[in-house]
Amino acid sequence: MSDADKLSMFNWVYTEKVKEHFTDPKNILENPEYSEDGKGMVGSMACGDQMLVLIKVGDDDRITDIKWRTYGCASAIASTSVMSEMVKGMKLEEAYLLTPQQITKELGGLPEHKFHCSVLGDKALRAAIDDYLERQGRENPFQHRIAKVVCECKGVTDQQIEQLVKEDRASTLEQLQEETGLGTVCGKCKESAEHLLHDFLHIYGK
Amino acid sequence: MNNSVYLDNNATTPVDPAVARRVSESLDLYGNPSSMHTPGRQANRAIESARGEVAALIHARQSDEVIFTGCGSESNNAVLNVLFSPKLRQSGRKRFITTVIEHPSIYELDGMLESRGIEVVRIPVDGSGLIDLEAYRKALNEDTALISVMAANNEIGTIQDIPEISRRAREVGALVHTDAVQAAGKMSVDVQTWDVDYLSLSAHKIYAPKGIGALYIRGGVPFTPFLLGGHQEQGRRAGTYNTTGILAMGEAARLAREQLDEESRRIRTLRDMLQEGIRERIERIRINGSIEHRVPGTLNVSFLGAEGESILLYLDMEGISVSTGSACATGSLDPSYVLMELGIGAELAHGSIRFSLGRFTTEDDITCVLEKLPPIIQRLRRMSTL
Numbered sequence: 001m002s003d004a005d006k007l008s009m010f011n012w013v014y015t016e017k018v019k020e021h022f023t024d025p026k027n028i029l030e031n032p033e034y035s036e037d038g039k040g041m042v043g044s045m046a047c048g049d050q051m052l053v054l055i056k057v058g059d060d061d062r063i064t065d066i067k068w069r070t071y072g073c074a075s076a077i078a079s080t081s082v083m084s085e086m087v088k089g090m091k092l093e094e095a096y097l098l099t100p101q102q103i104t105k106e107l108g109g110l111p112e113h114k115f116h117c118s119v120l121g122d123k124a125l126r127a128a129i130d131d132y133l134e135r136q137g138r139e140n141p142f143q144h145r146i147a148k149v150v151c152e153c154k155g156v157t158d159q160q161i162e163q164l165v166k167e168d169r170a171s172t173l174e175q176l177q178e179e180t181g182l183g184t185v186c187g188k189c190k191e192s193a194e195h196l197l198h199d200f201l202h203i204y205g206k
Numbered sequence: 207m208n209n210s211v212y213l214d215n216n217a218t219t220p221v222d223p224a225v226a227r228r229v230s231e232s233l234d235l236y237g238n239p240s241s242m243h244t245p246g247r248q249a250n251r252a253i254e255s256a257r258g259e260v261a262a263l264i265h266a267r268q269s270d271e272v273i274f275t276g277c278g279s280e281s282n283n284a285v286l287n288v289l290f291s292p293k294l295r296q297s298g299r300k301r302f303i304t305t306v307i308e309h310p311s312i313y314e315l316d317g318m319l320e321s322r323g324i325e326v327v328r329i330p331v332d333g334s335g336l337i338d339l340e341a342y343r344k345a346l347n348e349d350t351a352l353i354s355v356m357a358a359n360n361e362i363g364t365i366q367d368i369p370e371i372s373r374r375a376r377e378v379g380a381l382v383h384t385d386a387v388q389a390a391g392k393m394s395v396d397v398q399t400w401d402v403d404y405l406s407l408s409a410h411k412i413y414a415p416k417g418i419g420a421l422y423i424r425g426g427v428p429f430t431p432f433l434l435g436g437h438q439e440q441g442r443r444a445g446t447y448n449t450t451g452i453l454a455m456g457e458a459a460r461l462a463r464e465q466l467d468e469e470s471r472r473i474r475t476l477r478d479m480l481q482e483g484i485r486e487r488i489e490r491i492r493i494n495g496s497i498e499h500r501v502p503g504t505l506n507v508s509f510l511g512a513e514g515e516s517i518l519l520y521l522d523m524e525g526i527s528v529s530t531g532s533a534c535a536t537g538s539l540d541p542s543y544v545l546m547e548l549g550i551g552a553e554l555a556h557g558s559i560r561f562s563l564g565r566f567t568t569e570d571d572i573t574c575v576l577e578k579l580p581p582i583i584q585r586l587r588r589m590s591t592l
Contacts, residue, residue, distance in 0.1 A: 013519065022519065028589045041591065046552040048513060048533045048541065050591040071590040073515035073532065 014075060015108035021078035026085050029054060029067035036067070038135065040127025043120050049076045051124040053084075057132055061092045068124070075110050076117040082106050083121040096129050096142040098122050100155045112185055116152040123149075150193050153185030158196055165200040173197060211526040211571045215411075215503060215564030216360050216388060221454075222413035222565065228457040229415065232450040239447040240438065249449050256456020260420050263459040264386070264405060265396040273421050273439040274452050278387040278408030279311035281421040282354075284432040284443075285383045285404045286315055289324050289351055293428040299351035299380075301325045305337050305366075307544045308356055309385055325349075333548050334496035335364030343374055350380040357389035357400075361531060361544040361560055362495025363504025365393065372401040381427060387411055387419075391462035392470060392501040403427045409451065413565060414458035418451030465565075473563050474502035476572050480561060481505050483576040488583050492554055494545060503563035506531075506545075508554040511592035512583050517559055520582040526575055531558040 012019050029052070036054035043050040049072040056065040066088055070080045083103050087095040103118040104110050110118060126146070133140050147157035160180060164170040170179055173194045177183055183190035200206075212220065221229070232252070237245025239253050254269070261269040275281045288294065289302060302319060304312055306328045316326040327345045329337050337355060346353075353375045358365045372382045383404035386395050391412040397405055405422040409415065423429050429442060436444030484491060484507060494506040509517065514532030521528055531542030533556060540546075541555035561575070 022516075023523070025589060030588070045556070045592065048552070048556040052591045069589055069591045071511065071592055072513050074519050076513075077516060077589065 014078070014110065014114075017082070017106070017108040018075055018078040018110070021081040021107070022074040025077055025081040027067055027081065027088075029069050031067075034067055036128075038128040038130075038132025040124045040129070040131055042123045042127055043072075045071055048072060049117060049120050051076070051080055051120050053080070053124040053128040055125075055128045055132060057092065063087050063090050063092065063095055072117065072120075073114075075107075075114040076120065078107055079103055079110075079118040079121040080124070083118075083125060087125060092129055092132075093142055096126055096146065098125065099147070099157075100149065104155075112153065115155055115185075119149055119152045119155065150196060151180070151182040151185075151189040153189075154181040154183075156180045156182040156189075156193075161193065161196055162200050165197065165204055165206060168206065170197065171201060171206055211574050213561045213563060213567065213571065213575065214527045214529050215567070216363075216560065216562035217529055218410045218416065219413045219564050220566060221415055222458065222461055224461060225414050225454050225457045229450055229454050232453040235449050235453075239449060249447070253447055253449060253452050253456075256452045256459075259456040259459040259463070260407065261422075263390060263395065263463045264407070264422055265398050266422055267398070268425060270440065271397075271422055271425055273423060273442050274448065274455070275419040275421050275443060276417060276448075277419040278309070278385070278406050278411075279419075280432070281406035281408075281419045282309065282311040282383075282385055283315070284421055285352075285354065285406065286312065286319065287430050287432045288381070288404070288428055289319065290322065291428040291430040294351050294381075297351070299349055301327060301345075301347065301350040302352050302354070303327045303329065303342070303345050303350060303380075304354045305329045305331060305356070306547045307331055307335060307359055307361075307364075308354065309360065309387070312354055312356075312385065313543075324351075329355075331364075331547055333550075334499070335359055335362045335494075335544070335548055336496055336499060337366055337371075339367075339370070339374075342371065346374055346378045346380065348378055350375070350378050352381045352383060354383040354385065356385040356387075357395065358386070358392065358501045359495070359544060360388045361542060362506045362548070363388070363501040363562075364496045365389070365499040365501060367499075368400045368402065376401070388501065391458075391466065392473075392503060394466065397422055397424070409455035409458055412455075412458045412462045414454040415451065418448055418455050420455065469565060470502045473565075473567065476567055476569060477503055477505050477561075477563050479569070480563075480572045480575060481507075483572065484579065487576060487580045492550065494548060494550060494554075494558060503567075505561040505563075506558060507561070508545075508550065508558045509583050509586075510554065510557060511590045512557050512586035513590075514556055514558050516586055517557075517582060520586070521559075521575075521578065524574075524578045524582075526578060529560045529562075531560065532556045 052069040058064040100118040147159040170176040235249040237249045239250040258269045387408040403424045407420040409418040490510040492508040514530030533541045545555040
């Protein structure tokens with residue numbers, strides 16, 4: 001987050017862009033009869049965030065419409081809202097590869113402990129695309145290209161870890177943390193990240 | 207828009223105009239209260255008078271049983287330091303009994319205490335936030351050095367039966383502390399009928415500024431100074447006296463004592479009006495904490511299907527200030543531990559809002575909340591997955 005974004009948060013809790021999408025969220029699902037082509041739901045009420053994303057897909061594999069519902073805080077609502085605006089008109093492939101960082105960037109930044117809100121947004125979208133392709137009986141051609149988020153707080157993916165291993169920049173969890181900040185906020189991912197790190201070290205004979 | 211409806215008095219209170227005047231007057235009392243000269247003696251006299259007011263608020267026998275601290279958290283920390291006093295060390299007692307809903311300045315110290323050889327026992331609470339007296343009785347033994355139970359909880363307002371808790375502790379010869387930060391000014395606080403050895407207070411919860419607290423230490427009980435290197439407070443707390451803070455707290459204590467009955471009646475009526483109004487207007491809610499044993503100004507409500515931080519921020523845009531037990535507002539991914547200990551489940555904890563009324567809350571404030579809140583909840587529920 002830039003200094004300007006941080007400063008703008010003194011005026012409100014989050015950036016002006018988050019405020020805009022929180023006070024006037026776009027593309028909320030209002031019609032109970034809405035007939036979607038694909039549907040995805042992620043998160044849980046118990047965790048404090050839950051997102052439902054419905055998409056309509058045109059003949060040329062473009063997302064023609066998107067509707068959503070979110071149970072969650074201001075940044076969760078704003079993340080889903082801004083994501084819905086970003087992907088409307090997008091090709092499925094591009095939408096599937098949308099990253100939490102892109103969503104966060106569009107919002108002008110989110111505080112560190114709120115990053116997982118944007119992670120949920122893109123997860124829900126991907127779940128909806130998966131569902132669409134399944135309903136169509138089509139293979140998912142994008143799945144293998146998608147980076148899996150390992151650390152939700154800092155948005156570190158398996159592909160990033162793989163890259164760092166390949167480049168000899170990380171061979172221990174501590175180095176990985178120094179490079180990416182992984183596991184330095186809530187720490188929940190440290191164990192799985194270490195496993196992954198060892199797998200990659202093994203694969204690349206490091 | 208300025209926040210005109212302030213319903214977060216359990217977090218902190220606005221400064222009472224009479225207290226503000228006292229703050230202003232105190233600035234002329236620049237002499238070091240420990241000095242022998244006239245300006246020093248003048249400041250000292252004002253401080254001793256303020257000490258008397260704080261002692262009167264909690265019905266202490268002697269005003270020198272009250273020392274001033276930097277805040278309620280310091281008072282709480284200082285009491286736990288008693289566990290390491292030579293007297294208690296010699297007695298061999300090393301059990302410390304507390305509850306699962308204490309303020310972090312007690313709650314989060316268990317690791318430190320355990321690393322220094324103290325056995326910490328936390329007593330659970332029931333669904334209304336009252337401690338399990340049976341579990342408490344069982345936990346008490348001859349090895350018990352100290353009990354610490356908060357008189358009233360900050361989040362849900364539940365009042366514990368301190369006299370009964372003390373009575374049981376006496377049977378095994380344990381010392382008793384109560385954190386009365388949220389009780390003072392809201393209900394009668396009496397160190398004699400409660401029979402406690404230590405009691406913590408904070409000034410900014412009773413309409414004085416931040417940065418000043420007090421600790422009652424019953425005459426003759428063990429105490430190990432927490433802040434060292436000075437003779438102040440009869441050697442119980444080093445550091446130059448905070449004349450301004452102390453005078454402010456003294457004035458606040460005087461006002462709290464004089465207005466207690468009338469004020470708590472008035473605030474209770476408004477709180478009940480808010481509670482019933484919400485019940486009538488909004489479905490799928492839960493009132494958290496004890497209805498019967500609760501300080502007058504606190505109302506903690508969970509709204510199913512609406513998340514607390516979102517409610518808080520929408521209310522803030524309407525000029526209404528409240529707080530929430532939602533994870534999103536705590537900066538972690540976990541909701542309030544106090545609400546979780548009630549067993550209401552994470553879902554309801556995430557949707558909790560605490561309204562805390564105070565001296566300057568008016569009927570118009572309540573009317574305003576009852577008008578603005580229902581559409582906010584409705585709006586959030588409409589965009590919610592539930």
